[in-house]
Amino acid sequence: MAGDQRPLIGITMGDPVGVGPEILCMALDYTEIYDFARPVVIGDPEIMHMAAGIARTGPKIRAVNDLQTAVYEPGIVNLISASRLCRDAHKWGHPSAETGRSMISYIEAGIDMAKSGQIDALVTCPINKAAMKLAGGIYPGHTEMLAQRTTTREYAMMMAGSRLRVVLATIHKALRDVSAALDENRIATVIRLTHQALKSRFGIARPRIAVCGLNPHAGEEEMFGHEEARLIRPAIAGAVSQGILATGPHPADTVFYYAVNGAYDAVVCMYHDQGLIPFKMVHFHDGVNTTLGLPIIRTSVDHGTAYDIAGKGIADPGSLMAAIEMAADHARRTKHPV
Numbered sequence: 001m002a003g004d005q006r007p008l009i010g011i012t013m014g015d016p017v018g019v020g021p022e023i024l025c026m027a028l029d030y031t032e033i034y035d036f037a038r039p040v041v042i043g044d045p046e047i048m049h050m051a052a053g054i055a056r057t058g059p060k061i062r063a064v065n066d067l068q069t070a071v072y073e074p075g076i077v078n079l080i081s082a083s084r085l086c087r088d089a090h091k092w093g094h095p096s097a098e099t100g101r102s103m104i105s106y107i108e109a110g111i112d113m114a115k116s117g118q119i120d121a122l123v124t125c126p127i128n129k130a131a132m133k134l135a136g137g138i139y140p141g142h143t144e145m146l147a148q149r150t151t152t153r154e155y156a157m158m159m160a161g162s163r164l165r166v167v168l169a170t171i172h173k174a175l176r177d178v179s180a181a182l183d184e185n186r187i188a189t190v191i192r193l194t195h196q197a198l199k200s201r202f203g204i205a206r207p208r209i210a211v212c213g214l215n216p217h218a219g220e221e222e223m224f225g226h227e228e229a230r231l232i233r234p235a236i237a238g239a240v241s242q243g244i245l246a247t248g249p250h251p252a253d254t255v256f257y258y259a260v261n262g263a264y265d266a267v268v269c270m271y272h273d274q275g276l277i278p279f280k281m282v283h284f285h286d287g288v289n290t291t292l293g294l295p296i297i298r299t300s301v302d303h304g305t306a307y308d309i310a311g312k313g314i315a316d317p318g319s320l321m322a323a324i325e326m327a328a329d330h331a332r333r334t335k336h337p338v
C-alpha cells in the first residue's frame, strides 16, 4: 500500500526449539495487529509451518523479499527466510549448534535491517543463552549483541508494563560480582537513559524515577554496606543537578509497592532479580523488554524459551503482542515526536 503509515516491524523467530515460533503464529493470528503495524518475521519457513500447526492458527506463511511491496493484512504472515532447518532433525526443547546458529542469524539480519532503515523497529522472540553458547555465540543475550552491532556504549535493559517499569544498572551478572560491577558513572548513565526514554519513547513530560539501594534498608546509614553512600547517592545527586526528578536510594523492599501504585514512572534497580522479581509478579503475561540507548527501536518478550512447554501449543503470546504494540508505538512516536 503506497503511503502506508503503519510501521514496518521486523520480528525475529527466536530459538527454533523454544516457544518463539508458536507464540509468533498465535500473536499474528490477531487481526488487530495489522491495524497498527506491518509485521514481517525473520526466521525459518519449515519451523514456522510446524508452529502454525501446533498453534492451530489460520494465516498463510508467505516468503517475501521486498518489504515495500509485500501485502500486510490478516491471514498472511510475511517471512524473510534466514535459515533452512530440517524438520526431521528438529526436536522441541532440544537445542543444537545448528539451531543456535540459526537464531543468531535472525538477530543479525534483524539488526542490519533496522540499521539500514528497512524496518522501523525490531521485536525479538526469546533465545536460549545456553544454546547461544552451544553455537559459539559470545554474547550473554540480545542486549549485548545489539549494543555491539550498533556500536552503542551506553545502554540499559528496561522491562516495561502499564503498572511498572524497571531498568537495570547491571544485567547478567553473578550476584557476587554485582557490587564490583557498579560504579557511580554507570548508575548515573542508567538514570539518564531512563529519563530520556520515558520522555521520548513513552511520552512522559516530567518522569519520576526512583533509584533502589543495593543493600537491605538501602544500607541503613552504612551499617549494611557502603554502595548507597559512595556510589548511588552521588549518582542521584548528579542527575538531580541536571534537572532529572530522581529520588533515592530507596529500600528495595518497599519501593515497588509505591511504584505499582503510581508514585514513580520507573525504578532503577541495581541487579537483575531486584527488578525482575517484582516486575514479573505484576507483568508476567504482558511485560515488554526494551533496550534503552540504541540508535534503533528494539522490544522483546519478558520471558524465555520455555523449553518445558515448547511445541505443546499452550504458551501465552501476551508478552509478544505487547512487545509488537510497543515497538509500533515507539516507532510512530520517534517518527512524529510531539
Ligand SMILES: NC(=O)C1=CN([C@@H]2O[C@H](COP(=O)(O)OP(=O)(O)OC[C@H]3O[C@@H](n4cnc5c(N)ncnc54)[C@H](O)[C@@H]3O)[C@@H](O)[C@H]2O)C=CC1
Binding pocket: 019, 023, 124, 125, 126, 127, 128, 129, 130, 142, 289, 300, 301, 302, 303, 304, 305, 306, 307, 308, 309, 314, 315, 316, 317
Ligand atoms: N528475551 C529473551 O530472549 C529471554 C531469554 N531468556 C532465556 O530463556 C531461557 C530459559 O529461561 P527460564 O529462566 O527457564 O525462563 P522461561 O521464561 O523460559 O520459563 C520460566 C517458566 O515460565 C513459563 N513460561 C515462559 N514463557 C511462557 C509463556 N509465554 N506462556 C506460558 N508460560 C511461559 C515456562 O514454561 C517456565 O515454567 C534461558 O536461556 C534464559 O536466559 C530468558 C528471558 C528472556
Ligand SMILES: NCC(=O)COP(=O)(O)O
Binding pocket: 140, 141, 142, 143, 144, 276, 289, 300, 302
Ligand atoms: N531476563 C531478561 C533476559 O534475559 C533477556 O535478555 P536479552 O536477550 O534481551 O538480552
